[in-house]
Amino acid sequence: MEKAELRRSLLKTxxxxxxxxxxxxxxxxxxxxxxxxLFTQAKTILAYFSFKKEPDLGSLFANISFDGGQDTQTRKTWGFPRCVGDSLCWHLYTKDSLQKSAYGIIEPHADAPTIKPEEVDLIIIPSVGCDRQGYRLGYGGGYYDRLLSSPEWATKPTIGIVFDFAYLPQLPIEPWDQPLQNVCTEMGLTKVRS
Structure with missing residues (x-):
């Protein structure tokens, strides 16, 4: 099955x-x-806001108070992406720094403080599908593949997030696809590569 057809099928499910x-x-x-x-040892975590029934991570950072961008309960700093051209820019999460993008996705305001790659300990990545080798099927924009192919981001620990029906034995891959190190579904967290 081709990527576009597989993407449609998984999104429909x-x-x-x-x-x-x-x-x-x-x-x-x-x-x-x-x-x-991976989570308990991380101080700065990049995540996402659920869109179109993506797995919702809101309970990880909801109902907490922030002091200078740091979660005062878990002492973690959270960052979220904003699309800038064909790249992702990561911003510090504060409750008053969010807006809806043109696509209806919640993202930080452009003037919210940014997070540098060297500060990041873990990246939690939304996915349409993932396979047992760590390859990810996204929406087709290539944002995360571009991010993870750059040297300053390539070695960061990653977790692809999918529901179990979208955790497949194998996905069609392209030369530019960047594998993730871990995949998490409602059935568990699996390390797929070092």
């Missing part, structure tokens, strides 16, 4: 999930993440 199933599976994913050493 994801959209057909009941709200209760989506929420329960998202909560289980968050539990696996919070119990992992």
């Amino acid at each position: 994801r959209q057909s999930m009941s709200v209760a199933q989506w929420k329960q599976s998202s909560d289980r994913i968050c539990t696996y993440i919070t119990n992992s050493p």
Whole structure:
């Protein structure tokens, strides 16, 4: 199956999930993440806001108070992406720094403080699908592949986030596709490469 056809199929399955199933599976994913050493040892984490029934990570950073961008409960600093041209720019998360993009995605304001690659300990990446080798199927824009192919980001620990039905034995891959190191579903967190 080609990428575009596979993407349509997986997105259709994801959209057909009941709200209760989506929420329960998202909560289980968050539990696996919070119990992992990757998360507990990280000080600065890059994540995403759920869009179109992507697994919702909101419980990782919801209902908490922030002091200078740091979560005062877990002492973690959170960053979120903003699309700038064909790249992602990462900004510090504060409750008053968010807006909806032209695509309806919640993202930081352009004037929110940025996060430099050397500050980042973990990147949690939304995915349409992932495979057992760590390859990711996204929406087709190539944002994360471009990010992870640059030297300052290439060695950062990564977790691809998908529901279990989208964790496949193998995806069609292109030469520019960048594999992730870990994949998390509602069934568990798996290290797929070092």
